[in-house]
Amino acid sequence: MLSALPFNRFRLSGRFAFFFIIFFAPSLATIAQPLNEAKAGPSAFTAKLINIEAATNEVFRYSTTLHNGTKKQAIYELKATLPEGWVVSYKVEGNQVTSLNMDAGKSQEIAVEINASANASPKKYNIPLKAVSANDTLLLKLEAVVKGSYGVAMNTPSGRLSEEVSSGGHKDLQLEVKNSGTLALNNLELSSQLPSGWEVRFEPAKISKLEAGKSVTVTAFLKVPDKTIAGDYAATFSLSGANANTQLAFRMFVKTSLLSGWIGILVIVLAIGSVYYLIRKYGRR
Template sequence: MLKKFSLTHFCARLSFLSFFLFIFKASLALYAQNPVTNGNVHSDFTAKLINIEAATNETFRYYTTLHNGSGKPAVFEFKTSLPAGWMISYKIDGSQVTSINMTAGGTRDVSIEVNATANTAPGKYSIPVKAIANKDTLFLNLEAVVKGSYGIALTTPTGKLSEELTSGSHKEIHLEIKNSGTLPLKDIELSSQLPTNWEAAFEPAKITQLEPGKTQAVTANLKVPDKTIAGDYAATFTATNTNSNAQAAFRMVVTTSWISGWIGILVILLAVSLVYYLIRKYGRR
């Protein structure tokens, strides 16, 4: 009877030891999946997209999330290393910052904006971003893929930006649109800002595509209303597409036509002749 009791007691202890080992292994597995520091989940720094492609004159925007898992408040300072001439800014709720005060267990969205230089060669560039708090450093390796640049220029064949017109006349203004970037420009539209009642029609009215380095001639048919007062006027022509725009500001000098001038002279002569006639006829009485 005593021997049976000892075996039962031994089996119970063995079962307890097996259960303890099972709990210990489960704890180790849980720790491996969720590492902890001082009983708290690690902090992390993540991005929705780490690789963005854009032109050199566009902004690379990365939407990131910063989590403070240290179990106590911490101030995270942002630092990075960029190619020469590049610019970076960190924004939280639309405000630019260089660091952020995080509560224990807090999470904040951080927008990172990067601008390359205009002469940056196409290619892939690494942007290592750090969030540093005390002795903890969180790393986020972003990538910017530069694919070229958009550029547009609007001028005239001679570079002249002034014209002389007469009241009530039509005038053809010859313009040139040039793709000054390294990427094609699509759907370029022409528009104008003119004095009141002036009109302008463009030929062509829209350019479907303009390759880098190429130039497109455009004619602006300008109409000046009748009875426009002589003087200097300002007119602005604009070429626009979704990626770029350019303007050309003109000085328009309006003069009266020679016919109007001769009519004015004739009216004056007739008035003088009439006065002279009246004086001759009634002056002796």
Template sequence: MYTKKRLPYLFSFLLLFIILSPQPMNAAAGISIFTPHTGISLTPGETMNYNVTINNQSTEIKNLEIRLEDMPENWSYSVTKDGYAINRLAVEPGSSESITIDVEVPLQVEKGSYTFDIVTEDQAGVVTSLPVTIDVNEQGVFKTELTTDQPNMEGDADSTFRYDLEIYNRTAEEQHYSLRANAPRGWNVEFETDGKKVTSITVDSNQREQMAVEITPSEEVKQGEYEIPIMASSGSTEAEVNLEAVVTGTYEMELTTPDGRLSSDITPGGDKVIELEVKNTGTSSLTDISLSSNTPPEWNVEFEPANITSLEPGESATVKARVTASDNAIAGDYVVEMSAGSPEISSDASFRISVKTSMLWGWVGVLMIGVVIAGMIFLVRKYGRR
């Protein structure tokens, strides 16, 4: 009976205790932090851009301090809004604000999982946090990378080979690189950045720079494949990439005579044999060489042989050209064009051919003149006295 009388008092005491007891501050504060990327995988040197939304579900303005806690050693971060760096943010009741948090993974870092907290603290000291994890998926490095998407090129001996290279400074410091090449003797190698010739290049930490390499073979280069190592080195790190130039050689040909003379003489209707010399003056083989001519009307040229199967660089071949003049050719100079051509290149030579009349006709003319003179003397003697 006594116990039953005390129950209403006990119930009232418990209700009052519940009403007056303090509530959990984090829930009462009405602040929540949201980002979709609470767990992500990065490589050393990468930067993660977190888009973070801060919601104020309370009935009062919250002036919040924003920071990251438990950051790993040598990691760095920045908090921005609308392009400005901030460390505090005011959020109206029942609204939200978006901020950006950039977290940079250092280059020298151990492979593993790293967790830190995005933290807000209001003017009353109430703290809200959101844990975020970054998995570093490879061991950090301290090195330089020198790469190209097109390491090999092909061209003739007169070509200039141009390669586009990228240098990546994967160290924690700015590096000043000296550039050099190990090219064959007589070759020329030039480095270029921003349209200017250079011998060195400076690259900031964890940055990339583009440059071009121009390689010109020597004048005496032979057909073949050539490897040219390119090096970039500083006091603490260096990198190398191998470039390849495939030289196909040059196609050059000369049509001439053994003594260099490009003139001769002939009589009307007669023929003359001219000895020609076809030279391969290039650095590539010549094949399927054919001989042809361009003559005055009613003239003719025959070649023996009319075709040359092949000529290696530096080699020459002898060809006999039989030139036949027209029967109606009169005395004077004529031009006969002769050509030697392959599928790759051709060479022309112009010959000056002088036509001279036959000595027989000269003597016939002299005889006729003599006959005329003798006839005139006879007539004078016979009729002159009358």
């Protein structure tokens, strides 16, 4: 009986090793696999999304990956064939680059940002990118779909940007808001930058939707506080939305109110009259 124990232990150890190989060997292979991925596969220039739609004043952003599948270190120069007036930039970890020095079997993520020209027509554009090394040229074909343009303008109906207002008075200003782009604008809000104590109310204060080429009139009800010193003041009205914004600067000339002027004249007359009376009464003594 005692002589059988080593044999039984050997059988148990063999079974344990057998089950260990069956159940744990695949897991170990999975863990080790990423370590070998960097050296596996041919060289390639790929993108997560090759087709992006945006307006002309928005940035087309692509997330790309460059892989050096060779067994040697290589320098890749990044090039693009763009429509006239378009601009491209390449960024690695936030830094703008034009070429990369890559070790053998390594991959590098590259952020590609493309800006369309302001007059780009709404359609699909093919954007070929190349990563060129001494021994290889990798091609990546991107697509940029221009859906139109966003734009907004604000002015007065007459084009006049200066007004007069009395101290302590009110002034109603007419503002014309126009969609100067080819795409509809949503949720435009008006705000202001005024001298201390001044107040303004817009009607309407928010434009829910403004179609391309359309205009809407907004009234700014301006109130100047009492005892405002006469002179020139700057008032800025801002229009902001998710896709477009603009500003309009006004020059406001504050003048003394008519009532205040008459009160001042009356005070002066009373002062002169009082002096004259005192001279007449006590001057002879």
